[in-house]
Amino acid sequence: MENLFTLSVMFAILLQVLPSCAVVVFTREPVVEVHEDAEARLSCEFKTQRDESPRIEWKKTKGTMSTSPDFVYFKEEFRKSFKDRATIKGATVILQKVTQGDAGEYRCEVSAALDDIQLGEANVTLIVLVPPHVPTCEIPSSAITGGEVEMLCSEPHGVPAVSYIWYKDKKPLAVHPLNGTYSINQHTGTLTFRSVTKADTGQYHCEARNKAGPPKSCQGTHMEIDDLNIAAIVAGAVVVCLVILLCTFFICYAHRHGFFSRHRGRSFWITQCHSTAHISSQNLHRTEDMNARYSPPPEEKQQDFKHTHSFML
Structure with a gap:
């Protein structure tokens, strides 16, 4: 048992010491800053242990929450807007006439099927510089x-x-x-x-x-x-007070003389009718007084009629 335990420990140490067969991918420039319309060089280098023809892919991530990045280089050809203005040397991408739409996070992936660890990747951030405009x-x-x-x-x-x-x-x-x-x-x-x-x-x-x-x-x-003009403020306040007082006076005057009454027209006719009735009453009283003063002439006394003759039928 002791010999078996000793052999296990030695095997574990050998695994740590001996190099593993894995692909290694790295970049010499993880952050690239270029001006618009300039050339951008996205560095990607790799080392494999067995596989001499690994598969190389480049992807551009859409954002931190995105799970489906866009392909830039896939199956040995560039895709979409990168097709006519990008070249690849080894695993490094050279991009011509960059725009603001090119800015973002890129990922270089190298797959080595013959290595024990078959996939390695490196990330590159592309920043497209824009000078300030007039603020x-x-x-x-x-x-x-x-x-x-x-x-x-x-x-x-x-x-x-x-x-x-x-x-x-x-x-x-x-x-x-x-x-x-x-x-x-x-x-x-x-x-x-x-x-x-x-x-x-x-x-x-x-x-x-x-x-x-x-x-x-x-x-x-x-x-x-x-400076704050105190005199002008006081003068303005006085003028406002005078205007308010004048408006109040005219409103009270108009209300007192019935200008705001809804029945002003009817009251006018009622007043006229009362005045006409009063005049008629006065004329009636004058007629009665005149009638009272007038006395008819005395009637003549009728003479007594006596029958002087009688007729027999």
């Missing part, structure tokens, strides 16, 4: 002393992502000012004044920059800081 700036032309002011600068096209520098009167503003009256976020392009003063009056512009090309700036805008 878009939002700068107010005026502000009131004591107020908060925020200036914005944006440039989403540059690769790698741009950083921002703000200028006042063509002089760069410190990212971390000693007096702390403002703050700058170089990643978002925001310049914020917590409480502006007359000293902050000036011309401002923003600059976007990255390593892909020369920096670009937006057009400068002059910002004027005005």
